[in-house]
Amino acid sequence: MKPTTIKDIAKKLGISHTTVSRAINDHPSTSRKTKNRVRKAAEAMSYSPNMAARGLAMGKSESIAFMSTRFAAPFISNVLDSFEQRAFYTKRYVHGIMPYSTRNEESVKEALLKQILRGRNADALVMLTIKPNERILAEYNRVKIPVILIENSMKGAHSIMVDNVSGAGKAAEYFIKTGRKNIGMIVGEIVQPPSHDLNMSAVERKKGFKSALLDHGFELPNRNIEETHAYIYEEGKRSLDNFIKKGDRLDAIFCAAGDIVAMGVLERAKELGIKIPEDIAVIGYDDILAATHLDPPLTTVRQPLEGIGIMAFDLAIEAIEGKLKEDKHIKIDPELIIRKSA
Amino acid sequence: MKPTTIKDIAKKLGISHTTVSRAINDHPSTSRKTKNRVRKAAEAMSYSPNMAARGLAMGKSESIAFMSTRFAAPFISNVLDSFEQRAFYTKRYVHGIMPYSTRNEESVKEALLKQILRGRNADALVMLTIKPNERILAEYNRVKIPVILIENSMKGAHSIMVDNVSGAGKAAEYFIKTGRKNIGMIVGEIVQPPSHDLNMSAVERKKGFKSALLDHGFELPNRNIEETHAYIYEEGKRSLDNFIKKGDRLDAIFCAAGDIVAMGVLERAKELGIKIPEDIAVIGYDDILAATHLDPPLTTVRQPLEGIGIMAFDLAIEAIEGKLKEDKHIKIDPELIIRKSA
DNA sequence: TTGTACGCGTTATCAT
DNA sequence: ATGATAACGCGTACAA
Numbered sequence: 001m002k003p004t005t006i007k008d009i010a011k012k013l014g015i016s017h018t019t020v021s022r023a024i025n026d027h028p029s030t031s032r033k034t035k036n037r038v039r040k041a042a043e044a045m046s047y048s049p050n051m052a053a054r055g056l057a058m059g060k061s062e063s064i065a066f067m068s069t070r071f072a073a074p075f076i077s078n079v080l081d082s083f084e085q086r087a088f089y090t091k092r093y094v095h096g097i098m099p100y101s102t103r104n105e106e107s108v109k110e111a112l113l114k115q116i117l118r119g120r121n122a123d124a125l126v127m128l129t130i131k132p133n134e135r136i137l138a139e140y141n142r143v144k145i146p147v148i149l150i151e152n153s154m155k156g157a158h159s160i161m162v163d164n165v166s167g168a169g170k171a172a173e174y175f176i177k178t179g180r181k182n183i184g185m186i187v188g189e190i191v192q193p194p195s196h197d198l199n200m201s202a203v204e205r206k207k208g209f210k211s212a213l214l215d216h217g218f219e220l221p222n223r224n225i226e227e228t229h230a231y232i233y234e235e236g237k238r239s240l241d242n243f244i245k246k247g248d249r250l251d252a253i254f255c256a257a258g259d260i261v262a263m264g265v266l267e268r269a270k271e272l273g274i275k276i277p278e279d280i281a282v283i284g285y286d287d288i289l290a291a292t293h294l295d296p297p298l299t300t301v302r303q304p305l306e307g308i309g310i311m312a313f314d315l316a317i318e319a320i321e322g323k324l325k326e327d328k329h330i331k332i333d334p335e336l337i338i339r340k341s342a
Numbered sequence: 343m344k345p346t347t348i349k350d351i352a353k354k355l356g357i358s359h360t361t362v363s364r365a366i367n368d369h370p371s372t373s374r375k376t377k378n379r380v381r382k383a384a385e386a387m388s389y390s391p392n393m394a395a396r397g398l399a400m401g402k403s404e405s406i407a408f409m410s411t412r413f414a415a416p417f418i419s420n421v422l423d424s425f426e427q428r429a430f431y432t433k434r435y436v437h438g439i440m441p442y443s444t445r446n447e448e449s450v451k452e453a454l455l456k457q458i459l460r461g462r463n464a465d466a467l468v469m470l471t472i473k474p475n476e477r478i479l480a481e482y483n484r485v486k487i488p489v490i491l492i493e494n495s496m497k498g499a500h501s502i503m504v505d506n507v508s509g510a511g512k513a514a515e516y517f518i519k520t521g522r523k524n525i526g527m528i529v530g531e532i533v534q535p536p537s538h539d540l541n542m543s544a545v546e547r548k549k550g551f552k553s554a555l556l557d558h559g560f561e562l563p564n565r566n567i568e569e570t571h572a573y574i575y576e577e578g579k580r581s582l583d584n585f586i587k588k589g590d591r592l593d594a595i596f597c598a599a600g601d602i603v604a605m606g607v608l609e610r611a612k613e614l615g616i617k618i619p620e621d622i623a624v625i626g627y628d629d630i631l632a633a634t635h636l637d638p639p640l641t642t643v644r645q646p647l648e649g650i651g652i653m654a655f656d657l658a659i660e661a662i663e664g665k666l667k668e669d670k671h672i673k674i675d676p677e678l679i680i681r682k683s684a
Numbered sequence: 685t686t687g688t689a690c691g692c693g694t695t696a697t698c699a700t
Numbered sequence: 701a702t703g704a705t706a707a708c709g710c711g712t713a714c715a716a
Contacts, residue, residue: 003460003485005709016687021711031685046481048456051463052397053709056692061394071413071441072423081414088445095454099413099441103430112437118345118390143345233631263635289575290632293605295639347693358703363695371701395693398708 004047013041024049055120063096064316065122067112068129069104073231074288075258075303079128079150082309092317098122102130104230110136117145124148124316131157146319150312152200153329158319160312160330164201165208167301167334171254171283172212174299174336180252180281185209185220186239186265187256189227205256205285224248228257236264244272252281252342259284259291259300266294266341281342296340304332346389355383366391397462405438406658407464409454410471411446415573416630417600417645421470421492424651434659440464444472446572452478459487466490466658473499488661492654494542495671500661502654502672506543507550509643509676513596513625514554516641516678522594522623527551527562528581528607529598531569547598547627566590570599578606586614594623594684601626601633601642608636608683623684638682646674 006024010017015034022030023038041047055061066083068076080099087093098121102109113136116122124146131152132140138156140147147157175183187209188202210220223246226239236255243250255262262284269276276282276296284291287302311330318324348366352359357376364372365380383389397403408425410418422441429435440463444451455478458464466488473494474482480498482489489499517525529551530544552562565588568581578597585592597604604626611618618624618638626633626642633640653672660666 003462007709017710018688018712019686021709022686025711029685034685046456048453048460050398050709051457051461052394052403053692054711055394056392056398056694056708057710057712059692070423071419071426074414074416077413077419081412084413084443084445088447088450094450095442095457100437101426103426105430108430108436114388114390115393115437119393120345121393260631263632267635289602290605290635293609293632293637294635295637297637349693359694360696360704361702363693364702367695373701376701392693395708396695398710399693399695401708 004045067100078305079309082306086310086313164204168205168208169212170336175252183252184224184250186226189229233264236261237268240268259286259288299342346387409442420647421651424648428655506546510547510550511554512678517594525594526566526592528568531571575606578603579610582610601628601630641684
């Protein structure tokens with residue numbers, strides 16, 4: 001049995017499909033009476049619109065694309081979650097948040113971006129953790145699909161960033177205040193080829209950490225820095241191993257690559273009999289749900305996850321409604337949550 | 343600037359749009375030569391197909407809908423992640439996994455289900471944690487969109503379930519083996535109105551736990567059972583409070599509602615000075631990433647998350663290809679991971 | 685207020 | 701091997 005269309009409804013009611021369309025979309029110049037008739041019939045025949053057809057006809061999609069690298073990462077899924085929550089709460093785009101994940105593959109990202117663009121598959125594009133290259137961003141600008149970047153920033157796109165310089169600075173100052181001398185850092189890899197995402201957050205956290213340290217007369221030599229690229233648990237373990245292999249005796253590690261990676265550090269330390277925070281103080285980044293429950297509870301720079309999602313959604317709506325004449329760049333100051341690991 | 347269409351390419355090459363379409367879709371009766379010309383032009387003009395139009399024309403979507411309650415829950419996002427991973431690995435539906443979340447709202451679920459159905463918006467529907475009502479499932483059957491249920495089971499749909507009876511039984515036996523006498527349980531709420539999702543997993547875990555206990559001569563009174571409905575952290579805290587309020591002195595709690603809830607129990611216990619596992623032994627369910635890192639590390643029934651995602655994807659493909667004559671129901675036996683909390 | 689006719693970008697049918 | 705034409709379901713000028 002084929003699905004009900006507006007024509008079916010029209011036939012049944014002996015009117016034109018145009019009228020049905022108008023009734024369903026609450027068009028002003030349509031009588032209350034026919035609207036009611038149509039809606040009743042639509043309900044009875046369990047009609048629901050064919051989004052593809054609607055999108056085709058309107059060149060619009062009534063949806064927002066939300067793109068990131070993967071869903072399993074707590075940081076990402078939490079932001080997405082609050083983003084959706086906001087949509088639900090404001091009753092806008094309730095069924096229209098379309099999550100896409102790139103699996104960290106440049107080619108997938110490119111393909112997805114093109115697909116969304118040419119198919120007019122979104123009224124707005126939100127990108128978390130990743131960003132488009134200049135060429136494709138220019139195309140989005142040309143067809144007036146607004147782009148909202150989270151944790152990144154570019155000319156031609158709106159953005160929401162947690163102030164990484166400030167956050168990393170707070171970690172540095174805490175280490176110094178608590179008398180740490182030999183300080184290390186684990187941070188996202190900083191790649192330069194512009195074909196790649198240049199990870200702004202990583203760059204900024206590194207900068208912020210280094211300069212805050214320098215303000216107090218401490219240098220951060222490169223050998224005290226380990227890089228990650230997948231931001232996973234195992235990299236934390238490996239990083240700690242590397243630090244030890246290099247023979248430095250660190251007494252503090254700022255894991256700017258995130259709490260997940262910090263978990264790996266904690267775990268490896270436990271395996272090696274290294275005491276946290278006595279031997280090494282550890283500060284993470286993000287404040288994921290599990291951070292409170294680690295052993296020891298993790299001191300960390302909190303990302304205001306819900307806030308980010310909400311602000312991103314509101315920003316997207318503003319942009320879609322054309323209320324933004326120029327790029328809007330929002331910065332949020334993160335907070336250092338002190339627990340037991342440092 | 344409007345996006346390139348096949349007509350634009352046709353005009354430029356002086357051929358018909360039909361031929362362009364065939365060339366792009368690698369139609370057999372098209373010359374190598376024109377195929378190459380078309381593809382080159384398509385690339386040059388940075389063409390990419392309008393999915394809405396394609397979907398409209400074909401009544402198909404080349405995508406799989408993945409529906410669950412929300413994204414932020416570790417269990418859900420991990421299954422989704424491995425599901426996608428499998429798609430990527432097998433190079434099928436790489437850009438076509440469409441996640442939907444219902445936010446635990448019955449109305450949203452209904453709307454989404456209808457939308458996907460009438461819009462022919464998916465070649466297959468995967469539902470995690472939730473299930474459709476009989477009426478709408480019947481409609482899916484009628485239009486031959488296969489439905490795959492994870493953690494649920496219905497006639498007319500394929501399913502993948504972790505054997506909850508067995509998993510809960512293992513928890514029960516471990517408690518008994520380790521000499522626990524006063525045993526409690528926290529489990530998902532068991533609601534009957536058929537308009538709701540009747541949570542199969544909750545029902546089965548309860549049944550499995552009770553009967554395994556009974557096999558050893560232990561009754562599980564209702565007062566020793568607390569129910570949750572959102573499966574969140576706070577419910578764990580509240581449940582422990584309730585147990586204490588009721589005045590029973592439990593020495594073991596099986597948190598069948600999941601590790602997240604178990605985290606809440608652990609946390610509240612710590613606040614109250616209750617020692618785990620000395621005073622109360624706690625067993626969780628799921629084995630989320632954080633379980634190893636809790637204080638104490640959580641003993642729990644492991645859900646083979648990656649396995650579920652992979653099997654669900656493969657099942658979906660089989661179903662789409664019409665290889666399944668009847669419902670296929672897969673059961674997986676979970677494993678008890680013993681750590682420190684019990 | 686309602687209906688006619690056309691277009692959105694693509695695929696499918698039927699000729700040629 | 702290629703092309704003209706219709707069809708998919710919907711929205712919308714334009715006309716009535």
